[in-house]
Amino acid sequence: MIKSIILKNGYKEFVLKNEKIIAMDNVNLEFKTGKFYVIMGHSGSGKSTLIQILGLLDNLTKGELFINGKDVSNLTENEKADIRMQEIGFVFQSFYLNPRLNALENVMLPMYINSKIEKKERKEKATKLLSSFGLENRKKHYPKELSGGEQQRIAIARALANDPNFILADEPTGNLDIKNEKIVFDTLRNLADNGKSVIVVSHNENIKNYADEVIYIENGKVR
Amino acid sequence: MNILDCIFLSYMNLKNRKKNVYTTIILISLAVVIFVISLSYTNKFLESMEKAINKNISYRTIAVIPNYETSQEEIIKKVLNVSNIVKVVPQKEYYTAVDIENIDNNLLDNASVSIQGANEDIQPSIIEGRGFYKNENDVCIIPEKFYPYNLDENFNSEDLIDGKTLIGKDIIIKYYSYDYSDGIQKVNQAFEKKLTVIGIYNQDENMAEYNDCYISFNDMSSIISDIKENTVYSENTIVAGGNGVFAIVDEAKNVKSVESALKELGNDDYRVIIRSVANTELMESIQIVCVIVSIVLMFIAFVNITISTIKSAIERKYEIGMQKAIGFKNRQIQWITFTENIIIGSLSYIVAIALTVIINIILKKYIIDTNSQLYQIGLNIDIIICLIALIISLIVPIISSFICNIAILKKTPVSLNKER
Structure with missing residues (x-):
């Protein structure tokens, strides 16, 4: 089965203070595994809205969304949660780690709701993931004890916990310095090379060097 | 999960x-x-x-006094049918309003007491010594704190004596019958009765007064008989029949309901009077x-x-x-x-x-x-x-x-x- 995310006639509007705002207008896109996609555009162009819809964190107003051939546009919240757990790993600009759990526990968290991962495998798998990002010696540290770059790598490791096919990242380097930015981009590139579909929203021009495809969004439309 | x-x-x-x-x-x-x-x-x-x-029997006692001459046995039989009544005692055996003087050894000098009938089923809670045995006479239960003088005369709580010291000792109560024939009260005859103190009770827990003592119903009956049989009344005095009874209720909270039941029972044939009402306000x-x-x-x-x-x-x-x-x-x-x-x-x-x-x-x-x-x-x-x-x-x-x-x-x- 071809693993892909397909968006057909995607339309999203918000109503704020009685004013209608169109965040996405007639967007048609396809994202395949093994490729690195970058979505770029000015602030307010609708790129974050697009990636949130692709990641099932928000709902389309109109249109269809297919993940691995299945129409997910009208699924229940529980069904969407299942797909997010199995197929999608999301990385946020603000890392979105649980401040009360250490690095290892944060990476293990998605595995608790994945019945395919045995209890005894969780710790080992999480430790391997952290090692692959050079963070094994930081596994007992809490987010507030880690640098921005380390936190973002932990967030990426967590996104990979359930071995999803799609990695979606919304401005993953927005809070990082140049050195850590490179580390994150290299990591994401490696994931694409290893068969994942990596979709990144960014306004950082440097990322173009890593991308297989760049998509420009302006006023909710693909340019 | x-x-x-x-x-x-x-x-x-x-x-x-x-x-x-x-x-x-x-x-x-x-x-x-x-x-x-x-x-x-x-x-x-x-x-x-x-x-x-509940411990104070007087709060659980209801007097049933007939308005007409009637058989006491009949009243007792009727009253016993009312629920929550544990005992029915003939009037003359239960209580007397007659003054009693108390004379004893050098511990109790002219102490004044009031006495009330009791038995092994109906008696205050004993804190030291023992309670009544069945059919026991010539014994008494006294309060834990006993006032050795006349209660009405300049009561001083520092004079209270420990009732424990009297357990096993004898006390003699002195009581009188009176002659009213001249329209004034004169002592007609003096009587004495020796009682052995067998136990003490706590008057606070029983909401009793100082010097409330308990003797057997039999002893009470004989004391009242002595007084009444030797009291001389004036020509115009109407002596009450004394055929009433006292009904003892199981718990103080049931007294009101029993009172109502007794009133219904007798119609106008009886007067029903609660002996003492605890101030529960x-x-x-x-x-x-x-x-x-x-x-x-x-x-x-x-x-x-x-x-x-x-x-x-x-x-x-x-x-x-x-x-x-x-x-x-x-x-x-x-x-x-x-x-x-x-x-x-x-x-x-x-x-x-x-x-x-x-x-x-x-x-x-x-x-x-x-x-x-x-x-x-x-x-x-x-x-x-x-x-x-x-x-x-x-x-x-x-x-x-x-x-x-x-x-x-x-x-x-x-x-x-x-x-x-």
């Missing part, structure tokens, strides 16, 4: 916010302790008062105030716990949004929160009950009203109070957290992240 995972995740959440958890436990425990103590003390106080009233007022205070405290506890739980849920919107983003279902998040609240609520309940027990021990051991055991401070914690405490500490946080989470879980992970 199975139940063990749920418990583990809950434990991890709690472990890493110890300060919040301890604060919540303390808040809930204090609310529960204050509530339990107020309700338990009310219970204890009311129970003590009820016990004291104060007790009832205290009861109402305590219940209101307990309800207010319970309400305050509910509100405090609810606010604390909702505040905690709102502070964790960010975490909830994160969990949703990585694939947790609403139901799973609710289960984790539920388990956390079970843990916190259970710990709070245990702490609250432990604190209450400790406070109870301290109250009983170190703070006792030595003047009156009736009001001995202590708590009466019964199963209902424990259940209400459990509801406050466990169910209130669970329900308020659940309701709050419903509102939070409706939002998308993105909006919850933005609200941080």
Whole structure:
């Protein structure tokens, strides 16, 4: 089965203070595994809205969304949660780690709701993931004890916990310095090379060097 | 996610916010302790008062006096059919309003007493010595604190003697019949009766007066007979038949209902008179105030716990949004929160009950009203109070957290992240 995310006639509007705002207008896109996609555009162009819809964190107003051939546009919240757990790993600009759990526990968290991962495998798998990002010696540290770059790598490791096919990242380097930015981009590139579909929203021009495809969004439309 | 995972995740959440958890436990425990103590003390106080009233036979006695000449056996038979009556005693055996003088050895010098009939079934609670045996005569039960002089003359509580010192000793009571033939009271004949003190009772617990003594019904009957048979009346005096009876009720709280039943029974043939009415107005007022205070405290506890739980849920919107983003279902998040609240609520309940027990021990051991055991401070914690405490500490946080989470879980992970 071809693993892909397909968006057909995607339309999203918000109503704020009685004013209608169109965040996405007639967007048609396809994202395949093994490729690195970058979505770029000015602030307010609708790129974050697009990636949130692709990641099932928000709902389309109109249109269809297919993940691995299945129409997910009208699924229940529980069904969407299942797909997010199995197929999608999301990385946020603000890392979105649980401040009360250490690095290892944060990476293990998605595995608790994945019945395919045995209890005894969780710790080992999480430790391997952290090692692959050079963070094994930081596994007992809490987010507030880690640098921005380390936190973002932990967030990426967590996104990979359930071995999803799609990695979606919304401005993953927005809070990082140049050195850590490179580390994150290299990591994401490696994931694409290893068969994942990596979709990144960014306004950082440097990322173009890593991308297989760049998509420009302006006023909710693909340019 | 199975139940063990749920418990583990809950434990991890709690472990890493110890300060919040301890604060919540303390808040809930204090609310529960204050509530339990107020309700338990009310219970204890009311129970003590009820016990004291019940111990005093006169508060459980109803006189049934016929208006017409009638057979006493007939009255006794009718009265015994009324429920909650434990004994029916002929009038002349129960009580006398005749003055009695008390003479004894050098301990009791002209003490004045009032005497009341009793037997092995109906007698005050003995605190030292013993009570009446069946068909026993020439014995008496006296109060723990005995006034050795005439009660009416310049009573001084420092002169009270310890009734214990009289146990086993004999006292002689002196009583008189009078001659009213000239229109004035003159002593007609003097009588004496020797009684052995067999036991003492606490007059506070029995709500009795100083120097209320109990003798057997037989002895009482013979004393009254001596007086009445040797009393000389003037020509115009109408002597009452004395065919009345005294009905002893099982508990003071049933006296009113028995009185009504007896009145219905006799129509106008009998007068039904409650012998002594305990002044329960104060007790009832205290009861109402305590219940209101307990309800207010319970309400305050509910509100405090609810606010604390909702505040905690709102502070964790960010975490909830994160969990949703990585694939947790609403139901799973609710289960984790539920388990956390079970843990916190259970710990709070245990702490609250432990604190209450400790406070109870301290109250009983170190703070006792030595003047009156009736009001001995202590708590009466019964199963209902424990259940209400459990509801406050466990169910209130669970329900308020659940309701709050419903509102939070409706939002998308993105909006919850933005609200941080």
